[in-house]
Amino acid sequence: MARLLVKDCIIIPITGEVISEGVIAIEDDQLFYVGPARGLPPEWVADEVIEARDRVALPGLINAHTHAAMTLLRNFADDLPLKTWLEEKIWPQEAKLERQDIYWGTQLALLEMLRSGTTTFADMYFHMEAVAEAVIASGMRACLARGLIGYQDRLGLRLRSAEAFARQWQGAGEGRVTTMLGPHAPYTCPPEYLKKVMAAAERVGVGLHIHLAETRGEVEEMRRQYGRTPVELMESLGLFELPAVAAHCVHLTPLEIEILARRGVGVAHCPESNLKLGSGIAPVSEMLSKGVKVGIGTDSAASNNNLDMLEETRLAALLAKGLCQEPTLIPAARALQMATLNGAAALGLEDKIGSLEAGKKADVVLINLKQPHLYPVYDPQASLVYAARGSDVETVIVNGKVLMYKGEVRTIDEDKVMAEVSRCIEKFS
């Protein structure tokens, strides 16, 4: 049994009070003890010790919605109307992507996510076997779904391969990989197709990852076509009887918020992408107050344009305050909960990850607070949410393994990834 001890750090367990000085004892892939040093049994002796004075420890951040391989298109096209951006810029390039491109684009995303404290992410894209392989090699955790566009899948071949992927990779990588089915959105997947996807999900025993109510245009289109808003349409199809994570949820009626809460739908709030694409600002405070499980996602690097969850969490907290002109909304502790435990709950993983508690998987991030832009430290939760940035993450542990130590990523070769990405994107020029 491997025993790892993180010593003398401030601990933000998420599910309890901040511990001003404590230790985290890890056995293999699990948290054995989290608390003041005096609570650790004296006979418990570590094989490896990480000294963490002036560091704050928190659960690994959970990116509840992204398309990792789209790092290949980071800063490729910006400041354009959504339709032009998608149809003239993004889709023509995506059509050129092959399996190896997805593999290296995903590696670049994993590198960025690890460096900035994300340990788990929910991904929806294609060539998902390549994504799964990259995730397993990196040591990270991910919830993977092949994106399905009903209008491009008349014969159901993609759905069949998505179902096979979900079945085959569920629990792979010592349980670090979980799977879902990924019907893209109501405007790309007509009701008949969605029903087939739901049936497949039930057969495999997995949930669904879908884009929902992202733009005003989508809501109008759904109303026109089906006489229902996107969330109402999903409800009428029975889609929320399956576990589901809905990305965006920007344009919602009070009735829709009530449906999301009642059905236990996980929402992946993507504030930066929603602003950048001009989609709008999601009613996060209202969702939280009604009990909706709202996690945080970056969306892809093509519309963000980074995968920095600390920045995204800050933006979630700030936007809610500014939009409602109420500074008490989404205080720092609540924002951190969204980025961790709520994300876990949205992905159906709240029993395994999302907080630092004995018995959970050992996904831990250490951040150095003794830096000019984080100093002084009166309130470590406020430091993280309102002042820190991804580059402040120093050490990352996933499933009990140290994947990054003092800024050095151990499982991904940074130079190789950047060189391979350069080669992959030659076809874009």
Place this chain on the structure above:
Amino acid sequence: MARLLVKDCIIIPITGEVISEGVIAIEDDQLFYVGPARGLPPEWVADEVIEARDRVALPGLINAHTHAAMTLLRNFADDLPLKTWLEEKIWPQEAKLERQDIYWGTQLALLEMLRSGTTTFADMYFHMEAVAEAVIASGMRACLARGLIGYQDRLGLRLRSAEAFARQWQGAGEGRVTTMLGPHAPYTCPPEYLKKVMAAAERVGVGLHIHLAETRGEVEEMRRQYGRTPVELMESLGLFELPAVAAHCVHLTPLEIEILARRGVGVAHCPESNLKLGSGIAPVSEMLSKGVKVGIGTDSAASNNNLDMLEETRLAALLAKGLCQEPTLIPAARALQMATLNGAAALGLEDKIGSLEAGKKADVVLINLKQPHLYPVYDPQASLVYAARGSDVETVIVNGKVLMYKGEVRTIDEDKVMAEVSRCIEKFS
């Protein structure tokens, strides 16, 4: 004469097209040449060369509104109603601050600003001699004003000392320090007091730095007291006949925007502080389209809670797009212009700084684009605005002097500053 050459970098001059590979030749404190290497006279030989391949060069960022020494109160109190935050948390601590506290708090801010690419900032606080001394020692550039609260200055003693400060320090530090007078806001400075401040500013020949239209409450209060909105009130007093920089400007009528444009008032847009304090979102697109000189400010680290101008610039661009649901608003190039040239114009320094052009002062920032979260690089302006963070700044030159080189600040002792700050804040606990 000292000759410094920055070689082989991407250059964003702000006033012209991006140069995909070029050099920046500096003579003493000035830019001698900016452009492709072939345009530099062969007889021009550098004393010192900075190799900058994979780096992007841009003008030093200009923070158009802050209270530097308030880094002492970073993360001290957050998520509170504005009145509670100010009256119960911030003001009682500020009342304890002495000259040495302001000096060290400012040093901490300078360290953070330098590290994140800010070369010039506009400051309003008290014990401004301490601020000026810290600025001069650091090598940075600043526009300094002693904050004046009319209701606390019945005898005019503070105004007299502010006037003396403005006169004495104007042009100090080889011209790096400029001064203004700083009437705090219309709700703290009644019209009669503002007139006295205006008269003093005219005597010294300096402009004014004021908070304006920050909250809905302020607008209502001014309407009730004077029958005018804040900008209308200033206009009626003739305040805008002096050069002025107005911080915040969140709640404006179309008529007020027209006044700000016609009078050439500089606006310091502080999006993060405005969100965090629940003040709202300023109509930046409308101001820019009417020709208002809108720069960007962080406000203090007590309400932000960092001084990262890249983050602030990103937020300015994103908020405009999201609020108006129009992704084409404030494209990357325009956002960078706000953070540099517009800030310079707001402070009356556009002839000296804000762009990379021969003849201007040599304030240059180098950012390493070859990092996972900025890779690949299709559009360096989009990289900076939508993906970069303050920690990506590698090298900073101000007035021709290299103040930070590859992450090492040469003019401020980081350990000493943090130790002194720890001592200063003991009185808060």
